[in-house]
Amino acid sequence: MDNQPQFTPGKWLTGNANVQGVFSENGFIIADCSNTRTKNECEANARLIAASPIMYEALLAQEEANELYRQYDQTGGEPEKWEKFSVAEDKAIALRKAVLAEIRKAE
Numbered sequence: 001m002d003n004q005p006q007f008t009p010g011k012w013l014t015g016n017a018n019v020q021g022v023f024s025e026n027g028f029i030i031a032d033c034s035n036t037r038t039k040n041e042c043e044a045n046a047r048l049i050a051a052s053p054i055m056y057e058a059l060l061a062q063e064e065a066n067e068l069y070r071q072y073d074q075t076g077g078e079p080e081k082w083e084k085f086s087v088a089e090d091k092a093i094a095l096r097k098a099v100l101a102e103i104r105k106a107e
Contacts, residue, residue: 005056012053014046022049044103051102058095065089 010025020042022030031049036042065088072081 007053007056010053012050014043014050020046022046047103047105051099054095054099054102058092058099061088061092061095065092 008024008028008030012030013023013025014021015023019029019032020034020039021032024030031046033042033046033049036045065085068081068085068088072078072085075081
């Protein structure tokens with residue numbers, strides 16, 4: 001099984017002159033969010049979808065931190081294992097904050 005993500009790579013952007021939605025950096029349409037009740041809802045949906053690649057990274061980082069914590073716990077608390085976990089957990093926290101910042105960008 002290929003562990004590489006199958007979704008469109010790169011940063012996803014919101015808005016476009018013609019369609020309100022989510023686009024790749026190359027301009028490919030990822031999602032058309034224009035079929036909503038209000039413009040604000042449309043923009044909020046687009047921000048949430050556009051944050052998906054960062055959410056994916058955050059999930060991977062948390063998965064890594066969880067595994068490192070499990071290793072730390074199984075070794076009876078070796079300090080070097082804690083340090084590795086701590087670095088990974090800090091990365092996961094930073095990515096979660098980045099996700100929320102992207103989603104809340106225009107609130």
